[in-house]
Amino acid sequence: MLETSIPPEIAKWFADRGWRVRRHQAEMLAASDAAKHAMLVADTGAGKTLAGFLPTLADFCPSRGPPPDDGLHTLYVSPLKALAHDVQRNLVAPVEEMGLPIRIETRSGDTPSDRKKRQRARPPHILLTTPESLSLLLSYPDSFELFRGLRRVVIDEVHAFATGKRGDLLALALSRLQAIAPGMLRAALSATVASPEAFREWLAPWGDIDSVALVEGEPGAPAEVEILLPFEQRVPWGGHAATWAIPQLYEEIRRNRTTLIFTNTRFLAEYIFQCLGDANDDTLPIGIHHGSLSKEARRKVEGAMARGELRALVATASLDLGVDWGDIDCVVQMGAPKGSSRLLQRIGRANHRLDCPSRAILVPGNRFEFLEATAAKDAVDQGQRDGEDFRPGGLDVLAQHVMACACAAPFGEAALLAEVRSSLAYAWIDEEVWRRVLHFVATGGYALEAYDKFRRIVRDPDGTWRLAHPEFAQRHRMNAGIIVDSEMVDVRFRNGRSLGKVEEGFAATLSNGDTFRFAGLDLQVEGLKDLDLIVRAAKSSGSIPSYTGLRLPLSTHLADRVRGMMVDRAGWARFPDDVREWLEVQDWRSQLPGPDNLLVESFPHAKREYTVYYTFTGWNANQSLGMLITKRMEERGLMPGGFVANDYSLAVWGLRPVEDPAPLLSPDILAHEFVDWVQDSHLLRRAFREVAVISGLVERQHPGKRKSGKQVTFSTDLIYDVLRKYEPDHVLIQAAWADARMKMTDIGRLGDLLDSAIERLIHVKLDRVSPLAVPVLVMIGRESLPQGSVDEELLFEAETLAGVAMRVEDPPDYLSDDEIEG
Incomplete structure (x- = not known):
């Protein structure tokens, strides 16, 4: 175990609050002092984010000598804009209370352009950002000067994006940063990594896993998870919304200080929010949060939650990563969780403290989802996690990165290839693939090279690649990014106020006078102007916008658990009578x-x-x-x-x-x-x-x-x-x-x-x-x-079909008379 001394300024700040520096926090500081990268795996509420920043705070403590030179010292990379803003709120307090001379700012797609420009000219000491914004920063010629003195990169909730294309983009950005600032140290944080060794290898330059210290957090209090069942009803046969639970859910909200309700889709967030609104006889303050709402709407609800002004918030994955609101005393998962790691992450939003158990309620939409919820609960109780495997980095992401590098400065192809291959995601790139990628960026490929608009970079006689024309830099920065949603239109009132975005396909189905519900409001369409859907307030609502995109996959881990439960006949005793009867009749027939x-x-x-x-x-x-x-x-x-x-x-x-x-x-x-x-x-x-x-x-x-x-x-x-x-x-x-x-x-x-x-x-x-x-x-x-x-429409048809399926002419011995009559 690496050891180090805690600066007295930090030790006193902890002691003044009756806290202690936890072992994993001290080990993260020790790893930094030993010039090692670090991978921290610790339970939610364990102070992971503070552990990630502890070496940065220590560098600015007077007891450790003169403060670092002015300029960018630490980059914090988050998968969510909301998380970056939450971290800023929670980081400013200790910095100010310790009296440390540290300036902290955020940078994302929501940051005003004048502030972005100023940040490049006079950067803060700590910059909180996303992979996409970091990649754009690296596309500027002044990026070499901006990042030359960079000491640390902290990657929060690394499990959420390292295995996908956003992780590819970040891996390439890390390789470029390491080339600009060779002494830069990397730290990654997560509560739900199933394979820490795989993430250590991803984090390490050149896959040198020995350069990355694995830090494991102190165990926290076990979560308290329960599965909600209908009162005097049966678990539904079909459907996903679990609207049967709205009366019980509303009573839960009334009992709690603050309840955070997660759904798996934006449509369900709007739908459940509407159902709760219909049941809200006490006019309790209930909010909604998802990625298609306007920046102003998201910030408003985030601020209200931080101040403890909401009794409940309905949200999607836009808030399930690391957001620290300590007053949440219950988390509700509507529908199946699809994975134990995702569920653990969401549960951790409740009682965001290591020594306090997080309380969660799972609300299954149908009988299979009940089994899945039970499997997920068992996995959480046993501390077992799941996750996606790493795969080779995408060539489309690599092409975008090559273009970003060309925007910053001319490059030599051999040097850039070596830089690219220093990341695990792109270690597989050989010279033949590399030449094909460069040829594509330079010409669009053999079939498109006759068109000038695809000729973005050119090769000089000395072998150096550069931009074909300066205008390509602006075009790149306007279009770069990894998240490719369906095309959206802005929903606006006539005065210009934006409510958020709906998909172009949904907007195309609407005519003037049609009504729909969005952002918790009943809206009437006044017209579609360019890519703006102009609306006004309505007295009643019609449809709710739905969004396309891939569904959350059922993890292999949970699928295996569900199949195991189905043949574990002795374990059926813990199931509700109707679920047990369902399996018994299936087993018999x-x-x-x-x-x-x-x-x-x-x-x-x-x-x-x-x-x-x-x-x-x-x-x-x-x-x-x-x-x-x-x-x-x-x-x-x-x-x-x-x-x-x-x-x-x-x-x-x-x-x-x-x-x-x-x-x-x-x-x-x-x-x-x-x-x-x-x-x-x-x-x-x-x-x-x-x-x-x-x-x-x-x-x-x-x-x-x-x-x-x-x-x-x-x-x-x-x-x-x-x-x-x-x-x-x-x-x-x-x-x-x-x-x-x-x-x-x-x-x-x-x-x-x-x-x-x-x-x-x-x-x-x-x-x-x-x-x-x-x-x-x-x-x-x-x-x-x-x-x-369609959940309510399903009820009648499901019960009719179930009557045929469950009819028992010659019942098995283990079915009671009551079960046969039921």
């Missing part, structure tokens, strides 16, 4: 899916022949499998009609029965049908649109104007068709394929399923729908609607 089998059921229903595959691979993988199976069914004359999927199962129907599902599940389906399907579907085009925007090939922003979503899609589709025909091995086609395989189709989990499908397959033929099939069958015809909007 058919079989149960477990860790060691792949259950497939076939049965007739409503003049169709159904086959249900219980895969537990998540919605994306099941959607992909549904597409592939229906194609094979068509080739075999089984006359498929369609399919519907959820995280747990896939239901396919047709006019002819599937007598043997094994040929439909052979692994070679991924070698032939998968490639043909993806190339002919919208998936590859959608993936190409994203990589084209990220790489800078297609620009959304121009001085004084912005392309609409239709214009961007038209441009990317046109280029995609040209490249598929004339340059199918183009860098961006390769990048789009990587995205389509990993994100949109979850090909990894699908491949794992099919590799063992035949050996594990159990095919059960039934005379009617099974109990386990009801939750997926009731979604037929509604799967394209926003989650939550």
